[in-house]
Amino acid sequence: MTKKTITLIAASLACTLSLPTALATPEQDKETFQAYFESRFPNVPEDDFVNGAYAIDPVGRENWEAIEEFPPYETAISKGEEMWETPFENGKTYKDCFPDGPAIAGKYPYWDRERGMVITLPLAINECREENKEKPLKYAKGPIADIVGYIAYESRGQVTNVEIPEDDPRALEAYERGKQFYFARRGQLNFSCAHCHMGNSGTTLRTEILSPAYGHTTHFPVYRSKWGAMGTLHRRFSGCNKQVRAKPFKPQGEEYRNLEFFFTYMNNGLELNGPGARK
Amino acid sequence: MLFFRSSRPGLLALSLGVSTLAAGPALAADMPPNIQLNGDAEAGELVANDRAKGNCVACHAMPGAESPGAIGPVLVAVQTRFPTKKALARQIWDATTKNPEAVMPPFGKHEILTNKEFVDVVEYIWSL
Numbered sequence: 001m002t003k004k005t006i007t008l009i010a011a012s013l014a015c016t017l018s019l020p021t022a023l024a025t026p027e028q029d030k031e032t033f034q035a036y037f038e039s040r041f042p043n044v045p046e047d048d049f050v051n052g053a054y055a056i057d058p059v060g061r062e063n064w065e066a067i068e069e070f071p072p073y074e075t076a077i078s079k080g081e082e083m084w085e086t087p088f089e090n091g092k093t094y095k096d097c098f099p100d101g102p103a104i105a106g107k108y109p110y111w112d113r114e115r116g117m118v119i120t121l122p123l124a125i126n127e128c129r130e131e132n133k134e135k136p137l138k139y140a141k142g143p144i145a146d147i148v149g150y151i152a153y154e155s156r157g158q159v160t161n162v163e164i165p166e167d168d169p170r171a172l173e174a175y176e177r178g179k180q181f182y183f184a185r186r187g188q189l190n191f192s193c194a195h196c197h198m199g200n201s202g203t204t205l206r207t208e209i210l211s212p213a214y215g216h217t218t219h220f221p222v223y224r225s226k227w228g229a230m231g232t233l234h235r236r237f238s239g240c241n242k243q244v245r246a247k248p249f250k251p252q253g254e255e256y257r258n259l260e261f262f263f264t265y266m267n268n269g270l271e272l273n274g275p276g277a278r279k
Numbered sequence: 280m281l282f283f284r285s286s287r288p289g290l291l292a293l294s295l296g297v298s299t300l301a302a303g304p305a306l307a308a309d310m311p312p313n314i315q316l317n318g319d320a321e322a323g324e325l326v327a328n329d330r331a332k333g334n335c336v337a338c339h340a341m342p343g344a345e346s347p348g349a350i351g352p353v354l355v356a357v358q359t360r361f362p363t364k365k366a367l368a369r370q371i372w373d374a375t376t377k378n379p380e381a382v383m384p385p386f387g388k389h390e391i392l393t394n395k396e397f398v399d400v401v402e403y404i405w406s407l
Contacts, residue, residue, distance in 0.1 A: 188391055189384040190375075200382065204349045206337050 026164050026175055026265055033266045037214035041202065049215035050273045056202055057209045064277065072223040073149055073275040076230045080150025083143065088132040094147075097128035102151045105272055106158030109261050111171040118174050118257040122148055122232060126252075139251035140238065145221040145230035145275075152221065152274030160218060160272060162265040178262025181255060187246030208279075217264045219276030226279060233260060310372040310387055314394075316364050316401055323403025326396045333392060333400050338383070342407060351383060357407045368401045 037049065044055045054061040084102055087093050098104050108121040122144050126136040137144040165171050182193045196205070197213040204210070220233040231239075234251035237259060241248040249255040327335040328344055335341060338350035361367040370377060372387030386392045392400065 188389045190389060191382065191384070195382050200350050206348050207346045208348075 026172070029179070030266055030268055034214060034269070036198065037201070037212050041212060047271065049212060050218040050270050052215055052219070052276075052278065053209045053211035055215070056212070060209065060279075067277050071275075072225075072277050073221075073230060076146045076149040076221070076223065076275065077153045078150075079143070080146035080148070080153075083147045084150055088129070088134050090132055092132050094125070094128060097124075097131065102154040103158065105148075105152050105155035105274065106161065109162060109257065109264055111163070111165055111168065111174065111261070113165060113168050113171070116168075116170050117254070118261040120252065120257055120260055121151065122234070123252050123257070139232060140235040141227070141229055141231045145232055145235075148232060149221050149230060149275040152219075152272065155272050156274070158272045160264060160267045160270050162261065162268055164261075164265065174258045175262050175265065177255075178258035178260070181259045182262060187241065187244030189244040191244045193240065213263075213266070215267065215270060217260070217267045218270050218272050219274045219278075221274060222276040222278045224278050230275070308388075310369055314368065314398070316368055316398055318395070318398030318400070318402035320399070320403040320406045323396075323399035323401070326392065326400050327403055332396060333386065335400070335404070354404055354407045357404055361405075364401065364405050367405055368397075371397070371401060371404070 038044075038046065041049075041056055048055040051061070051064075054064045081102075084094050095101055100107075105121060108124065109118050111117075112119045122137075122139055125144065125147060126139075129136055137147075164175050185192045185195070193213070196210050197216070201210050201212040217233065220236070221230050222236070223230050224236075227235075232251065234256045237256050238248035238251060323333075326333040327341065330337070335354070336344040336347045338348040340347035340349070340353040342355065357367065361370070368387075370383075373385035374381035374383040375385060384391055386400070387397050
C-alpha cells in the first residue's frame with residue numbers, strides 16, 4: 001500500500017464521516033473507519049485489532065502475553081461470578097433480570113426506543129439492582145467492574161453487533177452525538193479522541209505507542225496496571241478527557257453513553273475479548 | 280513550511296462546526312503583537328522537558344532530550360525552518376492558525392504556559 005493510497009483513504013474517510021447525516025449512514029461511517037485502520041496497519045490481521053496496541057507493538061505484546069498467563073483480572077471475574085450467583089435480599093438474582101445471562105455482553109449497548117436512550121450493560125445492571133431494592137453500584141470501578149468483568153468473560157467470542165434502528169430518528173441522533181464527541185477537540189490541550197487514536201495511532205507519545213481506535217471497545221472492563229485495579233470503559237473515557245485537561249463527564253451520563261453507542265458501532269464485527277489487561 | 284503532522288479526522292471536527300472547537304478554555308487573544316521575544320533558553324529547556332509544562336519531548340525529538348515521542352518533527356536546525364523567531368513563536372502560540380488540522384496544543388492561546396515560560400521556550404527552540 002503506497003503512502004498516497006493511504007492518504008487518499010484517509011481523506012475519503014474524513015469526507016465520508018463529515019458528510020451530512022443524510023448522505024453518510026452509520027454503515028458507511030463504519031466501513032470507512034475500519035478501512036482506515038486496515039490500510040494504516042496493513043500487517044495486522046483484522047481479528048487482531050481487539051488486542052489494541054499489542055497488535056502493533058511486538059515488544060509490548062511479549063510482556064502482555066506473559067501477564068495474560070496469570071491474568072490480573074481473574075480476581076474480578078471470581079468476585080463477579082459470586083455477585084451473579086448470590087441472591088439479593090429479596091431472594092431474586094441477576095438471572096431474574098437477565099434470563100439469558102451471564103453471557104449477555106454482546107447485546108450492549110442498545111437503543112431503547114421506549115425510553116429513547118442508549119442502554120449500556122453497567123446501566124442495566126444498576127437498574128436491575130434498583131428494581132430489586134439493592135443499592136446501585138458506582139460506575140467507574142469496584143464491584144461494577146467485577147460483575148461486568150464476569151459477564152464479559154462469559155461473553156467472550158460474541159461478536160460486536162450494535163444496531164441503530166432506522167425507524168427511530170432519535171437513535172441516529174444519539175449516534176451522531178457520540179460521533180461528534182469523538183471528533184471534537186476538547187480540553188486545554190485541544191485534542192479530540194481521533195487526534196491520538198486515529199490520525200496518530202501507531203506513533204509514540206514519549207515512549208508510549210498510541211493504540212488504534214479500532215478494537216478499543218472489545219475488551220472492557222480492563223485491569224490497568226496504571227490504576228492497579230479494574231475499571232470500566234467510562235472510567236477510561238473520563239481518564240482520557242482528564243489527560244487532555246478537559247472536565248470529564250459523568251460515567252453513564254448521556255454523553256458517554258452516546259459515545260459508547262457510536263464507538264462500539266464502529267467496532268461492529270470484532271469479537272468480544274474482555275476483560276482485558278492493559279498498561 | 281513546518282506543518283505539524285496533521286490528523287485527517289481533524290477535518291471532521293472542523294466540519295462539525297465552530298462550537299465543537301470552542302470546547303476548551305475560553306479563546307484567549309492572539310499572540311500580543313508587541314511580545315518581547317528575549318527569553319532565557321536555559322530556562323526554556325527545562326520547560327520543554329517538563330511533563331506538566333511544555334512537554335515538547337512528548338511529541339518531538341530534541342537534542343539531549345530523553346525518550347522523545349515521534350508525533351511531531353524533530354526539532355533541529357530550527358532557524359532554517361522558520362524565517363523569524365516570531366514565526367516560530369506564532370507556531371507555538373497556536374499551531375492551528377497556520378494549519379487548522381494541527382494536533383499541537385495551542386500553548387499560548389490556551390494559556391498552557393505563562394508568558395515567561397512561553398518566551399523562554401521560544402528562545403530555547405530557536406536555539407536548536
